Amino acid sequence: MLEVKNLRKTYGDFTAVQGISFSLKPGDIFGFIGSNGAGKTTTIRMLATLLEPTSGTATLNGVDVVDQPMEIRRMIGYMPDFFGLYDDVKVWEYLDFFASIYGVSQRDKVIDEVLELTDLTIKKDAFVQSLSRGMQQRLCLARCLVHDPKLLLLDEPASGLDPRARAELKELIAELGRMGKIIIISSHILPELSDFCNSVGIIERGNLLAFGDVASVVRSIRPTKQINIEVLGDPDPAARFFASQTATRLGECSGNKLTIEFDGDESEQVELLKKALANEIKILSFAEDTANLEDVFMKLTTGAVS
Template sequence: MSSPELAIDVRDLTKRYGERTVVDHVSLQVRTGRICGFLGPNGSGKTTTIRMLCGLLTPDDGEGRCLGLDIRRQAAEIRRQVGYMTQKFGLYEDLSIRENLDFVARLFELGDRRAAVDRALERLGLAERQHQLAGALSGGWKQRLALAACLIHEPRLLLLDEPTAGVDPKARRDFWDEIHRLAAQGITVLVSTHYMDEAERCHELVYIAYGKALARGTEHEIIEQAGLTVWSVAGADVAALVEPLKQASGVLSVAAFGNALHVAGRDAAALERAIAPHREQPGLRWQRAEANLEDVFISLIAQAQDNFAAPATAQEAPA
């Protein structure tokens, strides 16, 4: 039985399409009122995992509960208490903001639809635009409408699949301010993202690659667990170092940060041997650096086994 403090408590979730395992024994626990960042490259299994959590897909293996409900036997009940925001805008572009929200309220069979729509419009600052067609909205306003639709039935859990893709920095910041307000009210949030600045705004993180969960914990815990040694090199011709360093023994990852490179490895001595041939090169400035989340995640993906090596027979590519 799951703890009442856990909004999500699933173990060994697995999903296969043909011979390819797209989610491979992923376990996930998220406490009530927490914001959990779900990170990973495209095709890593994030969307498939989210769909299993909210009852849209049945796992081939694994078990667990969302909001205290069994993900296999009580999927319909879970869906009524979850707000799911998909990667792509999924509302009707030829309906107005109000008409879209009214339609969603009908789907959830809300008693006083007008009042529910009014609350949603006010909550997300959409009241003045309520008669505007959804198709005429910018990316940031579409995002607000999609979130309003997710919240109209007062869910206890939000599953947000790359919700800020394609919106401007101010819209992203406004969105995250709203997410933190919701978490403060006791709503649990699982949000997938590619942005490291957004990952830093989450209470905890799970990193998934090629269907496997490779790291979990707070930002500090994940960086500590990685045990990386990082060197930074800056100069006029650092781009020429990328390929030689990637091929060197002891180097896990090489990543560009502005005019500098971060060179990371787990064995400090082996890493120093790898960079030694380049240390005296004129015009380069080498110094030790603190590992950050991006260093860790690039290193993790470099070590992960690609599940695309297996033949794909799925009708739907995992995301």
């Protein structure tokens, strides 16, 4: 269980993170969304014990990041937004080094396992500088996994990857989530995050503007459903009909398309459609416009940085 309470980081007069709070449970994959300079990396570095918070607390399974940094480091895997790989080192040597500093026993076995998990077994004896960007990224992830951490902090892991490498990484992260690890992943690629994250947080200028599971965050910006309707012929009867219904509000009308806001559940939505058809409204399409993370992000944030 990760609990972050009023975590704050200031540099002189400059406040990078302004008292953010959230909590995550095992298996949670938390998408941390924000513009460059919003405070994502600072938060992640504080959780990784690389930066000391100015105030606030963060505990992982009851262990405080400031009071017991060494204990925390044993439980986290930190993957920064850069590779930090050594030259002239082979893949297995790189992993062996980190396994050794984490005090992992049966290092050879563990290295083989993480290489298999990250699909790098074939590159075990290759030099790290000879790997492609996607492979280097997976190697970094393998490094984070050698000590079987409880919490994974992944800072922009998908940046610079081609679509295939990105898809593979996404699948790998989802698999790690299923293994019961808490994963915090920061990214700019919002549609991808909504695919496999079960909770998200939107941060701007150090403030956590929204936090929760994807659906609730989306609902928070659009409490009513938006339904797009296309009719055959004259749209006026349809507009009049929907305007007269309870729990609906007529929105935009353009050509034979109209939009309504509907404040009802799914069965009421079905009933509404039935009623419209019964009233001889010639409906070509009737579909709910599902908001995505990008909409939420654009609506909540102003693009300002700290």
